[in-house]
Amino acid sequence: xxxxxxxxxxxxxxxxxxxxxxxxxxxxxxxxxxxxxxxxxxxxxxxxxxxxxxxxxxxxxxxxxxxxxxxxxxxxxxxxxxxxxxxxxxxxxxxxxxxxxxxxxxxxxxxxxxxxxxxxxxxxxxxxxxxxxxxxxxxxxxxxxxxxxxxxxxxxxxxxxxxxxxxxxxxxxxxxxxxxxxxxxxxxxxxxxxxxxxxxxxxxxxxxxxxxxxxxxxxxxxxxxxxxxxxxxxxxxxxxxxxxxxxxxxxxxxxxxxxxxxxxxxxxxxxxxxxxxxxxxxxxxxxxxxxxxxxxxxxxxxxxxxxxxxxxxxxxxxxxxxxxxxxxxxxxxxxxxxxxxxxxxxxxxxxxxxxxxxxxxxxxxxxxxxxxxxxxxxxxxxxxxxxxxxxxxxxxxxxxxxxxxxxxxxxxxxxxxxxxxxxxxxxxxxxxxxxxxxxxxxxxxxxxxxxxxxxxxxxxxxxxxxxxxxxxxxxxxxxxxxxxxxxxxxxxxxxxxxxxxxxxxxxxxxx
Amino acid sequence: xxxxxxxxxxxxxxxxxxxxxxxxxxxxxxxxxxxxxxxxxxxxxxxxxxxxxxxxxxxxxxxxxxxxxxxxxxxxxxxxxxxxxxxxxxxxxxxxxxxxxxxxxxxxxxxxxxxxxxxxxxxxxxxxxxxxxxxxxxxxxxxxxxxxxxxxxxxxxxxxxxxxxxxxxxxxxxxxxxxxxxxxxxxxxxxxxxxxxxxxxxxxxxxxxxxxxxxxxxxxxxxxxxxxxxxxxxxxxxxxxxxxxxxxxxxxxxxxxxxxxxxxxxxxxxxxxxxxxxxxxxxxxxxxxxxxxxxxxxxxxxxxxxxxxxxxxxxxxxxxxxxxxxxxxxxxxxxxxxxxxxxxxxxxxxxxxxxxxxxxxxxxxxxxxxxxxxxxxxxxxxxxxxxxxxxxxxxxxxxxx
Numbered sequence: 001x002x003x004x005x006x007x008x009x010x011x012x013x014x015x016x017x018x019x020x021x022x023x024x025x026x027x028x029x030x031x032x033x034x035x036x037x038x039x040x041x042x043x044x045x046x047x048x049x050x051x052x053x054x055x056x057x058x059x060x061x062x063x064x065x066x067x068x069x070x071x072x073x074x075x076x077x078x079x080x081x082x083x084x085x086x087x088x089x090x091x092x093x094x095x096x097x098x099x100x101x102x103x104x105x106x107x108x109x110x111x112x113x114x115x116x117x118x119x120x121x122x123x124x125x126x127x128x129x130x131x132x133x134x135x136x137x138x139x140x141x142x143x144x145x146x147x148x149x150x151x152x153x154x155x156x157x158x159x160x161x162x163x164x165x166x167x168x169x170x171x172x173x174x175x176x177x178x179x180x181x182x183x184x185x186x187x188x189x190x191x192x193x194x195x196x197x198x199x200x201x202x203x204x205x206x207x208x209x210x211x212x213x214x215x216x217x218x219x220x221x222x223x224x225x226x227x228x229x230x231x232x233x234x235x236x237x238x239x240x241x242x243x244x245x246x247x248x249x250x251x252x253x254x255x256x257x258x259x260x261x262x263x264x265x266x267x268x269x270x271x272x273x274x275x276x277x278x279x280x281x282x283x284x285x286x287x288x289x290x291x292x293x294x295x296x297x298x299x300x301x302x303x304x305x306x307x308x309x310x311x312x313x314x315x316x317x318x319x320x321x322x323x324x325x326x327x328x329x330x331x332x333x334x335x336x337x338x339x340x341x342x343x344x345x346x347x348x349x350x351x352x353x354x355x356x357x358x359x360x361x362x363x364x365x366x367x368x369x370x371x372x373x374x375x376x377x378x379x380x381x382x383x384x385x386x387x388x389x390x391x392x393x394x395x396x397x398x399x400x401x402x403x404x405x406x407x408x409x410x411x412x413x414x415x416x417x418x419x420x421x422x423x424x425x426x427x428x429x430x431x432x433x434x435x436x437x438x439x440x441x442x443x444x445x446x447x448x449x450x451x452x453x454x455x456x457x458x459x460x461x462x463x464x465x466x467x468x469x470x471x472x473x474x475x476x477x478x479x480x481x482x483x484x485x486x487x488x489x490x491x492x493x494x495x496x497x498x499x500x501x502x503x504x505x506x507x508x509x510x511x
Numbered sequence: 512x513x514x515x516x517x518x519x520x521x522x523x524x525x526x527x528x529x530x531x532x533x534x535x536x537x538x539x540x541x542x543x544x545x546x547x548x549x550x551x552x553x554x555x556x557x558x559x560x561x562x563x564x565x566x567x568x569x570x571x572x573x574x575x576x577x578x579x580x581x582x583x584x585x586x587x588x589x590x591x592x593x594x595x596x597x598x599x600x601x602x603x604x605x606x607x608x609x610x611x612x613x614x615x616x617x618x619x620x621x622x623x624x625x626x627x628x629x630x631x632x633x634x635x636x637x638x639x640x641x642x643x644x645x646x647x648x649x650x651x652x653x654x655x656x657x658x659x660x661x662x663x664x665x666x667x668x669x670x671x672x673x674x675x676x677x678x679x680x681x682x683x684x685x686x687x688x689x690x691x692x693x694x695x696x697x698x699x700x701x702x703x704x705x706x707x708x709x710x711x712x713x714x715x716x717x718x719x720x721x722x723x724x725x726x727x728x729x730x731x732x733x734x735x736x737x738x739x740x741x742x743x744x745x746x747x748x749x750x751x752x753x754x755x756x757x758x759x760x761x762x763x764x765x766x767x768x769x770x771x772x773x774x775x776x777x778x779x780x781x782x783x784x785x786x787x788x789x790x791x792x793x794x795x796x797x798x799x800x801x802x803x804x805x806x807x808x809x810x811x812x813x814x815x816x817x818x819x820x821x822x823x824x825x826x827x828x829x830x831x832x833x834x835x836x837x838x839x840x841x842x843x844x845x846x847x848x849x850x851x852x853x854x855x856x857x858x859x860x861x862x863x864x865x866x867x868x869x870x871x872x873x874x875x876x877x878x879x880x881x882x883x884x885x886x887x888x889x890x891x892x893x894x895x896x897x898x899x900x901x902x903x904x905x906x907x908x909x910x911x912x
Binding site: 182 | 534561584585603605606611742744747804808814869870872873875876880881887889895902905
């Protein structure tokens with residue numbers, strides 16, 4: 001009973017929150033999120049209120065987070081890949097047009113007005129403007145400017161200053177400041193321009209800079225007379241000049257075509273791809289070998305202090321990679337780094353760790369080994385313990401030596417449980433941006449090339465350079481397109497690998 | 512894309528909670544250095560005008576990155592505090608509103624700071640601090656700062672003894688930090704972007720492979736070849752050695768001074784020595800206040816900026832909290848008896864604003880790569896610079912020569 005009441009109370013609260021958010025999203029006009037939220041709320045209610053949907057209750061929370069954290073970002077990413085979303089193209093077309101319509105300029109010798117504001121009986125703001133050039137008075141109410149006779153009976157003077165209008169005194173500075181956001185929205189037609197707020201104390205005659213014609217979809221610069229038409233997300237004139245800001249438009253496959261036609265990308269692509277592949281393979285192979293070797297050592301019950309060793313060996317895994325990578329970068333410095341200072345005093349050599357392509361790759365693999373072996377060691381330790389010891393005893397009786405036992409029993413049985421993790425590790429290292437970027441930033445650069453791909457750039461770090469550190473800075477659309485391509489590559493490799501591991505499992509079924 | 516996602520989520524949440532710009536209330540985005548001062552100003556403003564001001568604290572870089580998403584969604588701030596080199600990107604994205612009142616009061620500011628916050632002829636920011644690199648020297652090792660680079664090389668050669676861990680001159684130029692290499696390039700008349708007829712920077716007129724830049728880079732290479740400049744000294748190594756008293760001279764900016772003081776080094780600051788008789792011109796970076804184009808309170812924000820920020824007291828308070836040279840002349844004068852301020856002001860006076868056009872994004876990496884190839888002797892200066900410029904032109908999309 002209490003349970004039911006609690007359930008309904010919590011559901012009611014959640015629904016209330018949901019409805020509040022739905023209204024907010026409706027006002028903001030975010031229809032996609034609105035629809036998602038409505039469907040989500042509907043499912044939640046169905047799951048909790050309908051008996052038949054009982055199992056759903058345990059799935060719904062997970063599904064909602066799955067939708068919000070995985071499905072939505074992926075859909076968003078895919079939709080961005082077909083747009084020109086980048087520096088200069090952040091706004092929607094309406095926002096860009098509104099931006100141009102907000103642009104005014106001050107004509108030469110423009111007229112300026114001092115003003116006083118009054119509050120009418122209805123609470124509206126009434127302004128009395130006094131021209132600084134002609135001295136004429138104007139009354140501004142309901143968006144219009146009308147000439148006001150200085151002898152108007154509604155005006156009350158004191159020492160030649162207007163003290164009241166219709167018996168109401170003018171707003172104080174404090175009240176004016178509080179109402180500034182209403183005053184700044186005024187654009188009162190006057191002559192050929194508009195009278196707008198220029199500062200706290202004055203209005204000036206402005207002229208609009210641009211005029212947008214919704215029928216022809218053209219933007220005219222009223223100062224120069226140039227006509228701009230929308231083209232590839234920018235208002236562009238006939239002579240090719242385009243205005244900032246541009247706007248977001250769907251550009252179809254342009255981003256994808258650029259990937260396959262741009263020399264900057266296609267030139268170094270295969271070199272980068274080869275290294276990415278090698279890098280991912282070496283990372284998995286080195287960390288797995290060392291992790292497995294240590295796990296076998298630690299699994300030996302005759303080893304003293306093995307729990308102490310195990311704890312110590314896990315430490316590199318516990319230190320955040322961000323910190324240890326930056327520390328390694330310092331340690332590997334050619335002239336000042338500790339590694340080279342030791343090598344120099346022992347063997348009189350200095351290795352250009354981060355300056356030459358080969359050594360930079362070595363440094364990456366070694367540092368990644370330091371970062372990655374504890375993980376492999378932990379999973380191998382777990383898997384080793386699940387191998388029944390009778391198998392080894394039987395092998396021992398049959399006269400198998402240690403190496404044969406390892407090759408014929410340990411490794412095959414281990415791989416059944418570890419192989420999927422190796423595949424996952426491969427996919428992870430394929431996109432291991434952090435290690436590359438924090439240690440070498442993709443460098444060292446390659447002499448004589450005209451692309452930004454360095455010697456140790458992997459696909460994802462190269463994409464980062466192309467999308468966020470070249471051209472005009474931020475190319476979200478392009479980056480999204482490349483990340484889709486990378487996903488296809490990694491997805492294909494992983495699928496092939498999993499097929500391979502499945503065959504491993506089938507092989508082991510005989511055991 | 513992950514970064515983008517991280518930026519979107521809080522913005523969505525903020526939108527749901529209604530934290531964006533709303534009429535009648537000012538929202539200021541600033542980082543934790545400026546937040547306490549802004550909080551005080553906010554309280555004063557509210558007391559005077561009865562208008563609430565909310566200070567929202569964000570990471571410095573997040574202010575720029577999130578504005579592009581939050582602003583158009585109606586969830587951004589009214590006022591933001593940032594660096595002038597964001598300007599190009601923000602203006603190209605239609606995110607900033609010009610500060611028209613600055614035209615009337617620009618005489619109250621250091622000219623190069625106002626120039627930095629101008630885009631074309633429009634002023635988009637109210638500057639408060641300037642920074643430029645200069646020569647910082649250890650008075651115990653170098654009693655008199657060198658006036659020319661020939662002198663510097665002589666002093667540095669005498670002091671340098673890598674086996675003993677002693678260095679005469681250190682800089683992170685070849686690390687590669689193109690920012691620190693610019694004085695060398697500018698001294699010989701080199702530039703990054705040339706100017707168009709209308710005074711704006713022309714992204715397709717790139718000067719990095721012209722004769723001036725080449726001569727500057729050759730001087731850097733000479734320093735490396737003569738053993739005066741280790742080719743892989745990074746910022747941490749440079750400041751670390753200097754703070755231990757093991758380096759005679761370093762080339763860096765005001766951000767390093769705090770730690771040098773703490774380390775108790777007897778230091779002095781001088782202008783960067785002349786190179787073959789020419790004055791080096793470092794990049795000048797400027798910090799300042801900007802106004803969002805999506806603000807619902809532009810007039811209100813301008814009153815806040817003009818009356819409360821452009822004052823000697825506020826500018827001094829900002830200086831106390833973040834000791835970079837004030838860009839406001841009255842405040843600069845007040846603190847000008849400080850030799851550190853004087854020296855950095857002298858260096859900045861020779862400087863040129865760091866280019867703020869968005870095309871600069873592509874320049875840094877290509878330029879840095881070229882420097883690295885040159886100082887590690889993998890490529891000769893002329894062809895490395897030529898490749899770098901070709902690369903920049905291609906990513907910007909400049910027409911072929």
